[in-house]
Amino acid sequence: xxxxxxxxxxxxxxxxxxxxxxxxxxxxxxxxxxxxxxxxxxxxxxxxxxxxxxxxxxxxxxxxxxxxxxxxxxxxxxxxxxxxxxxxxxxxxxxxxxxxxxxxxxxxxxxxxxxxxxxxxxxxxxxxxxxxxxxxxxxxxxxxxxxxxxxxxxxxxxxxxxxxxxxxxxxxxxxxxxxxxxxxxxxxxxxxxxxxxxxxxxxxxxxxxxxxxxxxxxxxxxxxxxxxxxxxxxxxxxxxxxxxxxxxxxxxxxxxxxxxxxxxxxxxxxxxxxxxxxxxxxxxxxxxxxxxx
Numbered sequence: 145x146x147x148x149x150x151x152x153x154x155x156x157x158x159x160x161x162x163x164x165x166x167x168x169x170x171x172x173x174x175x176x177x178x179x180x181x182x183x184x185x186x187x188x189x190x191x192x193x194x195x196x197x198x199x200x201x202x203x204x205x206x207x208x209x210x211x212x213x214x215x216x217x218x219x220x221x222x223x224x225x226x227x228x229x230x231x232x233x234x235x236x237x238x239x240x241x242x243x244x245x246x247x248x249x250x251x252x253x254x255x256x257x258x259x260x261x262x263x264x265x266x267x268x269x270x271x272x273x274x275x276x277x278x279x280x281x282x283x284x285x286x287x288x289x290x291x292x293x294x295x296x297x298x299x300x301x302x303x304x305x306x307x308x309x310x311x312x313x314x315x316x317x318x319x320x321x322x323x324x325x326x327x328x329x330x331x332x333x334x335x336x337x338x339x340x341x342x343x344x345x346x347x348x349x350x351x352x353x354x355x356x357x358x359x360x361x362x363x364x365x366x367x368x369x370x371x372x373x374x375x376x377x378x379x380x381x382x383x384x385x386x387x388x389x390x391x392x393x394x395x396x397x398x399x400x401x402x403x404x405x406x407x408x409x410x411x412x413x414x415x416x417x418x419x420x421x422x423x424x425x426x427x428x429x430x431x432x433x434x435x436x437x
Contacts, residue, residue: 153234154234154306155181155236156236157228160199161191163195163242168202171198173246177248178250180250182208182209182234185230187227213227222322228315234312235254236311237306237307238306243352253351257308263307263308263343264342266347267286268304270303270351272354282350285299285347300331304351314342314399320395326389335389335393336396339400340400340404390408394408
């Protein structure tokens, strides 16, 4: 009965880089979904551990198609773009290599998005855990999305999001060229969907166990996560990231609503956007040294 109520299949997009430590639990959680994925696309970005071997072993008997590709080897954002370019026309769910999905992750999202013909994005609440999936703490998602706010803060982390086909097509057709892809493609996707007048659905029911470990770039908003955010504000990384988002959105400005075109135009004159060329070179130098999960 549930399957009959659900829309077309969901393609799960998983970027991987040296994820051997936690891949097994995540992959097994995908196969245990109440509403199984229609397909799983994995881009292994030149891992030096056993990631690809583990993935092939775990997925060989999956009841849905699994495609394991070699990534471009140019960092997280390029690996995500590699997946986006090759993803089918369907619902998309982004999947981190080190989390665990709860069984109703996909059916809740697909049912919530089913009625929308225009671009729509589902964001699930998450449960932060320690590296062993213990010490669980619920992370609530927001209840309000605004394009102007989205230029300066991402409320749609990749591991919490599912896109409907219209949003997936929007993203695929407007993916920036390689050199302009932001370090945080999920942030750009969130702002783009809002910018064109799309719908954001916040689901307070947790769908993901969000594993906290030393490899997280941000992590949940407590202790280490807060300290890291303060560091990125102080060293100029945050300013660079905002610049990347605005710069990428300008490429799709004609698609934005008239109101949001004006918001974007004002943002390009904001002091956080206008800064010297030598600071702009800091973009990839700073973030490229950090592992994005």
